[in-house]
Amino acid sequence: MMNRYTISVLVNDEPGVLQRVSGLFGRRGFNIDSITVGGSEQIGLSRMIIVTSGDDRIIEQVEKQLNKLIDVIEVTHLSLHSIVERELAFIKVKAEPSKRPEILGVVHTFRASIIDIGPNSLIIQVVGELNKMEALIELLKPYGILELCKTGTTAMIRGDKHP
Template identity: 75%
Template sequence: MINKHTISAWVNDQPGVLQRISGLFGRRGFNIDSITVGNSEEPGLSRMIIVTTGDEQTVDQIEKQLSKLIDVIKVDHLSSSDMVARELCFIKVRVEPSKRPEILGVVNTFRASVIDIGPNSLIVQVVGELYKIEAMVELLKPYGILELTRTGATAMRRGDCWMNS
């Protein structure tokens, strides 16, 4: 069965690591739905969160290929266990001042926030799981989305474990 999978990779914080990992995906014909990279709790290590689509065999192959790269310290298939995942999205919406209360109702329902107000537009910030962001985008489409940008998912296992498989 083809599903979305979230993989965490702890990597050496070195130039070129992201390029080598994305190159591995490209050479093997694996798709990256999203990838986020940032510092981790360990100095010198970055954490990559990669969301990809495939069956269990494909994800197993991705994990094995990633583990072979020199700068990859640890690979963890997060979606194989209980995890927390979130994404950040900014949505710039065309809005006349008379329609602002209507849009603010949508924003409040989603526990989102307005982070900028222009003469004829608003920028809405929404944080949450993929389905929440998709639902918010769908509700704002009729007003006219001028711009949209997303961070991609960030995630970690629930509980007290660190780098635990």
């Protein structure tokens, strides 16, 4: 059975670390559904949030292999915890002036926002869980999506717990 797993990987903030981590996935034949990387609460360390799919054996192998990499400080299987996870997307949609009120209704329903208005287009910003984004994108398709850009998932354990 294919499950979705979210992993937090604390790594040294050094050139080539992202390549080594993503290369590990490729060499093992594991797919990365989403990866986000940025600074962490510790100077000199970055945190990667990686979403992958597979079975329990795959996630176990991924964790073992990641822990073998010299620049990896800590691997946390976030999916084992209660977590908060979000994505950010920008969606550029065709928006002739006559269609804008309809589009604005859809945007407000999803608590998204308009961040740019062009003569015949709008850029919509939406933050939320993956299923929320997919639903909004589906509703905007009939208007004509010109461009779509998503950040990938970022996640954190709820409450006082931390990796």
